Amino acid sequence: MGADVDGVLDGAGLKNAPVREYVRHWAEVTGAARVEVVGAADDARLIREALDAGEILPAGEGRYYARSYVKDTARSEERTIVATNDPADAGVYNNWRPAAEMRPLLEERMRGASAGKTMYVVPYLMAPPGSPLEAYAAGVELTDHRTVALHMIRMARVGVDHINALAEPDSFVRAVHVTGDLPNLGQGTPDDQRYFVTVADERTILHFGSSYGGNALLGKIAHGLRQAAYDGWASGEFLAEQFMLLGITDKKTGRKYHVCGGFPSASGKTNLAMMLAPDALGDRYHVEFYGDDIAWLWADPADGRIHAINPEFGVFGVAKDTNETTNPTALASVGPGTGTLFTNVAYHEPTGEVWWEGRTPHPPADVAGWRDWTGELISDRPTDRRDAPWAHPNSRFTTTLANVPNIAADFENPRGVPIDAIIFGGRTRDREPLIRAITDLAEGVYDGLTLGAEATFAAEGVDGQLRYDPMSMRPFMAYPEGAYAAHWLKIIGAAREKPVFAHVNWFQRDPDDGRFLWPGYRDNLRALLWLVRLNNGEVTGRATPVGIIPTADELELDGADVDAGDLERLLSIDVARWRTEMANRERHLAQFADLPEPIWQAHRRITAGLADLPT
Numbered sequence: 001m002g003a004d005v006d007g008v009l010d011g012a013g014l015k016n017a018p019v020r021e022y023v024r025h026w027a028e029v030t031g032a033a034r035v036e037v038v039g040a041a042d043d044a045r046l047i048r049e050a051l052d053a054g055e056i057l058p059a060g061e062g063r064y065y066a067r068s069y070v071k072d073t074a075r076s077e078e079r080t081i082v083a084t085n086d087p088a089d090a091g092v093y094n095n096w097r098p099a100a101e102m103r104p105l106l107e108e109r110m111r112g113a114s115a116g117k118t119m120y121v122v123p124y125l126m127a128p129p130g131s132p133l134e135a136y137a138a139g140v141e142l143t144d145h146r147t148v149a150l151h152m153i154r155m156a157r158v159g160v161d162h163i164n165a166l167a168e169p170d171s172f173v174r175a176v177h178v179t180g181d182l183p184n185l186g187q188g189t190p191d192d193q194r195y196f197v198t199v200a201d202e203r204t205i206l207h208f209g210s211s212y213g214g215n216a217l218l219g220k221i222a223h224g225l226r227q228a229a230y231d232g233w234a235s236g237e238f239l240a241e242q243f244m245l246l247g248i249t250d251k252k253t254g255r256k257y258h259v260c261g262g263f264p265s266a267s268g269k270t271n272l273a274m275m276l277a278p279d280a281l282g283d284r285y286h287v288e289f290y291g292d293d294i295a296w297l298w299a300d301p302a303d304g305r306i307h308a309i310n311p312e313f314g315v316f317g318v319a320k321d322t323n324e325t326t327n328p329t330a331l332a333s334v335g336p337g338t339g340t341l342f343t344n345v346a347y348h349e350p351t352g353e354v355w356w357e358g359r360t361p362h363p364p365a366d367v368a369g370w371r372d373w374t375g376e377l378i379s380d381r382p383t384d385r386r387d388a389p390w391a392h393p394n395s396r397f398t399t400t401l402a403n404v405p406n407i408a409a410d411f412e413n414p415r416g417v418p419i420d421a422i423i424f425g426g427r428t429r430d431r432e433p434l435i436r437a438i439t440d441l442a443e444g445v446y447d448g449l450t451l452g453a454e455a456t457f458a459a460e461g462v463d464g465q466l467r468y469d470p471m472s473m474r475p476f477m478a479y480p481e482g483a484y485a486a487h488w489l490k491i492i493g494a495a496r497e498k499p500v501f502a503h504v505n506w507f508q509r510d511p512d513d514g515r516f517l518w519p520g521y522r523d524n525l526r527a528l529l530w531l532v533r534l535n536n537g538e539v540t541g542r543a544t545p546v547g548i549i550p551t552a553d554e555l556e557l558d559g560a561d562v563d564a565g566d567l568e569r570l571l572s573i574d575v576a577r578w579r580t581e582m583a584n585r586e587r588h589l590a591q592f593a594d595l596p597e598p599i600w601q602a603h604r605r606i607t608a609g610l611a612d613l614p615t
């Protein structure tokens with residue numbers, strides 16, 4: 001590289017010696033023409049530069065729009081690998097490979113691949129400063145893509161102070177992102193050149209061949225989930241999960257409850273996280289947002305409870321179907337002046353307006369000036385593409401947490417918040433009731449391990465069979481599933497006052513006409529309120545082998561539009577379907593080596609309980 005790296009690092013006040021060494025090494029390998037250190041204060045300048053370079057376009061006051069390369073619009077699970085130096089770290093889902101094989105391979109891919117480009121040095125922290133987990137939260141992303149740096153400023157706390165102040169200067173995650181020559185990487189072909197590797201026991205992330213957020217914002221999924229899950233296990237200290245986190249305040253009693261939980265994709269996790277109380281209950285309850293995608297959980301010795309933080313600083317949300325009904329909070333958080341970056345939505349060139357499927361029931365009637373996510377003018381589309389979506393189904397908005405109108409006042413509290421309930425929710429048309437509470441730890445962990453959602457298309461799965469997604473962590477699993485289950489039992493088991501578990505399902509349908517039985521969205525709060533009441537001993541529900549289910553009169557239904565017949569179905573279990581499901585679960589769990597005996601006991605106990613019930 002031509003420029004003087006040390007001079008640049010000195011100028012930016014970057015003092016951490018191992019970080020400086022790391023930057024020098026990768027500047028050399030990637031052949032970047034320039035190095036630049038980025039902090040949050042650089043945002044306005046970087047935005048101007050990106051606008052001037054045409055990398056982003058204006059999308060109304062203080063909002064911006066970018067398109068990614070057409071074959072680079074989503075995470076690639078097949079190309080994502082967890083590598084370590086110990087073959088015993090191989091699990092069913094982590095795509096394990098030896099570190100000694102992957103490191104040189106990635107160095108080779110990255111060699112000279114940033115020639116002519118700037119390498120942005122992005123020091124970041126994935127935790128509120130002062131958190132007991134701060135030692136696992138610092139990282140330095142090196143990226144050759146300016147828009148990635150802009151996203152990182154929204155999604156993480158970014159600046160040199162986070163790494164200059166490290167108690168152990170070497171304790172940062174090395175996170176290298178090289179975009180590569182996107183049109184020539186053979187995405188999705190047998191000659192795919194992309195590699196997204198977390199060398200977990202070396203705390204090094206090497207991602208080559210994408211600028212899409214899920215592959216390129218390394219603080220988020222690669223560090224915040226895969227690396228952190230591995231660190232949490234290796235240290236024995238914490239869990240890192242793909243969980244949303246929210247708070248519910250009962251204004252009458254002044255008590256506040258915190259709920260976190262995992263949902264496979266397309267099961268409404270962001271909408272739930274950003275939910276408001278239904279109008280009829282708004283005088284009494286206030287719902288606050290903490291996070292929509294990641295939570296780190298640990299047992300706090302001071303109060304004996306499980307605490308959680310959202311390690312992120314922003315939201316990288318799916319735009320599709322976000323509207324005034326499904327998620328008004330999200331719309332407000334991407335409004336004028338928020339600095340939001342939109343990616344791969346549709347764009348109206350004359351005004352900078354954006355649109356996505358589900359934003360309004362129909363696309364704008366006057367198509368003049370509208371371009372789809374690929375940049376094609378809608379008016380120029382040939383007949384065979386006339387009905388194609390305007391926005392990519394995985395189009396996104398990126399905004400900071402502080403822009404979310406109901407962000408919790410204490411979202412930056414380094415101690416996190418005490419967790420009252422951990423919920424899992426799939427998307428199941430029958431069998432799963434609205435909510436079933438689980439008070440036994442092993443049964444709760446078992447429920448998370450058997451989480452899944454119905455295959456979306458008939459071709460993807462056998463009718464009614466789930467695509468299992470343990471704890472919604474299938475794409476992010478960093479170490480073997482048996483050890484993962486044991487680690488869950490250990491961390492939650494260490495709490496003196498344990499959270500209650502629950503399984504929720506907003507997606508039951510009428511077997512005759514297929515309509516949804518439950519109104520969903522804001523009304524989902526009603527199920528969570530029942531859960532906290534159960535935990536407080538204010539209601540008792542009805543015991544079943546799969547958990548405690550509310551009785552119809554225990555649910556607060558004031559102002560809800562649910563008829564009595566639907567409610568009965570929502571609060572019942574289909575024993576025959578459950579028995580079939582237990583056989584599927586047995587096959588699913590049998591894949592995992594060394595699954596702790598308490599998990600198998602939970603499985604057998606529930607199976608036996610179902611066998612005893614009349615159908």
Ligand code: OXD
Nearest residue numbers: 075214221265293316
């Ligand atoms: C995901 C995301 O891909 O949160 O799960 O972006």
Ligand code: MN
Nearest residue numbers: 242292293294
């Ligand atoms: Mn996610």
